[in-house]
Amino acid sequence: MIDLYYWTTPNGHKITMFLEESGLPYKIVPVNISKGDQFKPEFLAFSPNNRMPAIIDQAPKDGGEPVKIFESGAILIYLAEKAGKFLPTDMRKRFDVLQWLMWQMGGLGPMAGQNHHFVQYAPERIPYAMERYVKETNRLYGVLNKRLADREFIAGEYSIADMACYPWIVPYKNQQQNLDDFPHLKRWFEAIYARPATARAYKLAKQVNPDKTPTVNEESKKILFGQVAGKN
Numbered sequence: 209m210i211d212l213y214y215w216t217t218p219n220g221h222k223i224t225m226f227l228e229e230s231g232l233p234y235k236i237v238p239v240n241i242s243k244g245d246q247f248k249p250e251f252l253a254f255s256p257n258n259r260m261p262a263i264i265d266q267a268p269k270d271g272g273e274p275v276k277i278f279e280s281g282a283i284l285i286y287l288a289e290k291a292g293k294f295l296p297t298d299m300r301k302r303f304d305v306l307q308w309l310m311w312q313m314g315g316l317g318p319m320a321g322q323n324h325h326f327v328q329y330a331p332e333r334i335p336y337a338m339e340r341y342v343k344e345t346n347r348l349y350g351v352l353n354k355r356l357a358d359r360e361f362i363a364g365e366y367s368i369a370d371m372a373c374y375p376w377i378v379p380y381k382n383q384q385q386n387l388d389d390f391p392h393l394k395r396w397f398e399a400i401y402a403r404p405a406t407a408r409a410y411k412l413a414k415q416v417n418p419d420k421t422p423t424v425n426e427e428s429k430k431i432l433f434g435q436v437a438g439k440n
């Protein structure tokens with residue numbers, strides 16, 4: 209059984225998408241980051257960056273102690289290895305997936321995250337910052353669009369690279385992007401949207417957060433923004 213420490217944000221959706229695709233048994237432990245659950249000592253003990261997602265695998269393959277992992281990219285690699293799915297064992301194919309997973313973790317995720325921050329949440333409009341991140345998001349969409357011009361999924365077959373990227377394209381309108389400008393990306397996006405496991409993962413999000421309270425609101429901004437060293 210996998211315990212998934214989760215909230216209803218793009219980095220959380222990556223893991224529910226994987227778990228729904230793979231059929232690995234799991235249970236959700238909600239970490240309501242709007243309310244500060246990410247600062248609870250029992251969570252920080254294995255997720256020291258006060259961020260979700262994180263997992264505890266209660267029954268690891270080696271039969272040893274539970275395995276605890278934070279960082280969505282590391283979690284996806286671990287789960288793919290455990291399930292034997294969505295990450296090829298062939299060296300060349302494997303690194304094709306991993307390079308795009310790292311591209312998401314180091315590029316698309318953080319840049320789109322800053323886009324969300326400055327376009328939607330910052331208390332003041334800072335045109336330079338907004339333009340910087342909207343343009344960088346646009347550039348990254350262009351890179352992905354080009355990659356998808358001659359293959360169905362990012363690394364050919366559906367993989368953890370696709371599951372990492374998709375939830376960060378879902379809010380494309382809020383990121384000030386138009387999918388019609390990126391036809392290959394749009395085709396890929398619609399194909400993943402249509403997968404039953406994707407639908408189940410996003411349905412689950414509504415069950416975990418039924419009143420659809422936005423993760424970032426005036427109250428939670430005090431918890432989420434302006435963090436400094438020491439609280440964790």
Ligand SMILES: N[C@@H](CCC(=O)N[C@@H](CS)C(=O)NCC(=O)O)C(=O)O
Pocket residue numbers: 217218219220241246258259260261278279280281431432
């Ligand atoms: N690089 C991390 C990022 C995780 C992350 O930023 N999680 C956010 C929600 S999407 C979070 O838990 N925020 C809590 C906070 O800011 O205190 C990953 O991919 O797992």
